[in-house]
Amino acid sequence: MNIKPLADRVLIKPAPAEERTVGGIIIPDSAKEKPLRGEVVAIGNGTKDEEMVVKPGDTVLYGKYAGTELELEGEKYLIMRQSDVLAII
16 A cells, blocks of 8 residues: 555544344445444654554544545545544554
């Protein structure tokens, strides 16, 4: 992968949405709730005021509307500031 986040940003691969059925009815992808956790793929170098706490390979929780969605090589990713990460699991 040829992407390197800058400053205090992290690149996250969201966990796949869970398959759910309701009474035998399969819920389509468009109605599924977005996952709120994912795996850190790459991190920036941090800033002079903020040291990077997360590292590649960490599983993290993030806010529902956090980050910017992007697609690379057919995979979906989120890029967001480290401050948008709520917790490391």
